[in-house]
Structure formats: structure tokens, C-alpha cells
Amino acid sequence: MQEYIFINGQFVKSQEAKIHVTDLALLRGYGIFDFFRAINGKPIFMEDHLDRFENSARLMGLTIPANRVALRNIIQETIRLNPYPTLGIKMILTGGYSPDGYVPAEAPNLIVIGKPFTFKEPKQGLKLLSFAYQREIPAIKTLNYIVPIRLLPQLKAAQADDVLYYANNLISESSRSNIFIVKNQTIVTPQTGVLYGITRKHVLKVAAKHYAVEERDISLAEYWEADEVFTTGSTKRLLPIVQTDDVIFNKGKIGTITQHLQEAFLAYEKGVG
Numbered sequence: 001m002q003e004y005i006f007i008n009g010q011f012v013k014s015q016e017a018k019i020h021v022t023d024l025a026l027l028r029g030y031g032i033f034d035f036f037r038a039i040n041g042k043p044i045f046m047e048d049h050l051d052r053f054e055n056s057a058r059l060m061g062l063t064i065p066a067n068r069v070a071l072r073n074i075i076q077e078t079i080r081l082n083p084y085p086t087l088g089i090k091m092i093l094t095g096g097y098s099p100d101g102y103v104p105a106e107a108p109n110l111i112v113i114g115k116p117f118t119f120k121e122p123k124q125g126l127k128l129l130s131f132a133y134q135r136e137i138p139a140i141k142t143l144n145y146i147v148p149i150r151l152l153p154q155l156k157a158a159q160a161d162d163v164l165y166y167a168n169n170l171i172s173e174s175s176r177s178n179i180f181i182v183k184n185q186t187i188v189t190p191q192t193g194v195l196y197g198i199t200r201k202h203v204l205k206v207a208a209k210h211y212a213v214e215e216r217d218i219s220l221a222e223y224w225e226a227d228e229v230f231t232t233g234s235t236k237r238l239l240p241i242v243q244t245d246d247v248i249f250n251k252g253k254i255g256t257i258t259q260h261l262q263e264a265f266l267a268y269e270k271g272v273g
């Protein structure tokens, strides 16, 4: 089945969803996006994702050519036209068709893609490679994933799943997910230099019902000493990290608290969505 995609005011079949070569996202990487899932037709944490999408647009200096009500309607129509059990919904906003290849167009391009989505569930937990990098303007969900994509061959060679970014001796996040450590039953996640993940926000809420939680800087030294490490994101929910570089956490197995939060978050997501 061919998906329907919303592009500049109308839904078209995916093969017909085309954008002109003068778009500023192509020429200069100037654009933002957001991503969430709809399960059995029900969007998960949609208002949070719309808040972040609008915030990214504002910080980027782009105007979304649709208000909140219109965006919700586009999303509902995307779900109706693409009736998959789990749908991944990606909203993209670009600088539009630039008159001179640099200055943003008056009209940005808004695209909403609905595609079937399946979770990858590695049983063993993830392995990360640490990498010195700080995302530019971390609070914006920009289209720029140059650094982690360039690292893919290196990750493959090391049989690692993803990266752990750090800068000035502080850890921040992974390429597409947030990082949490567990130490002496306390759950800690970095507060600065990160994208404020929607999963992160809800996991913090769930965790606070059972444990002490802290949002603050985490040094690399503290990271290496963690009892458990896990990562959160819309495409992963909550997954254990059992290794980073040569350091193995919790003897390479999912930790008790990570497992508890994984189950608690799944139940919460089903209830709240």
C-alpha cells in the first residue's frame, strides 16, 4: 500500500510527494521536524510533540503555515488515510523555496509523512560509543544529523548501536534519544545541552512516583560509575544501555530499576497516549 503524504496544503500519494530543488533544507540544511507514533489510530503524546514542533519553529525563525487546530486536523487525516496498526508520523518544516539559495522563502514548506512503524527490540541491551560533540542549538529538533550518520561505519566496526555525546567532560544525549543513569536508586538525566525529549519528560514523571529523580549535569566520571544506564526516545521507548566503550554496566544485563521503569512506562503510555 502506498502512503498518503501531506505536502503544502494537500494529501498526495507518496510517489507524487515532491519538493523543488531550491528548498532551503536541501541547499543549506535549514529546517526542523518532529516525530511521534499513533497506535491503533491514537496519537501518542501528540500535544507535547506539537508544542515542541512549534517551539523549534519559533527558535529557528520559521512560521508554521498552519495553526494548532489545523495541524491536529492534518494529523488526524494522516492517520485516517494511512490505517496501519502503528504509524510513525513525521512533521517537517523547511525554509521553503529560497529566491537566492540562502534567504528563507516567505512561505516555508510543511510536510507530514505517515509511514508504518515497527519497534526494534534488542534483547541484550544497547552498546554506545562515546564521542566528543555538542549538538548546535540543542533545544531545536533540526534536520541536522550529520555527525552520527558519518559515524555509522565506525559504529558498525565496533558493533555498537549508537553514540554517547559528551562535551567539557559532561555527557548530554545519544544521537536520537536521551540518556539516564541510575546510582544508588536515584535516577539522573542531564538538564542542559540536550533535546528535551517527550519520552524523557514522561519517564521522569513515571520515575518520580517510585524513585528520587534529578535533572542536572552528569560528568563522564559519574557516568562510568553508574549502576544502570538507559535511554529514552519515541522510536525506542525505554531501552537498557549495557555497555559504553569498554565499560560494562550491571554485568551486561538490564538492571532491575531499568526493567521496572520500562514496564511502568509502557503501562503509562497505554493509559495516557
Ligand SMILES: Cc1ncc(COP(=O)(O)O)c(C=O)c1O
Pocket: 035, 173, 174, 175, 176, 177, 178, 194, 195, 196, 197, 198, 199, 200, 232, 233, 234, 235
Ligand atoms: C537528539 C535527540 N535527543 C533526544 C531525542 C528523544 O526525544 P523524544 O523522546 O521526543 O523522541 C531525539 C529524538 O527525537 C533526538 O533526536
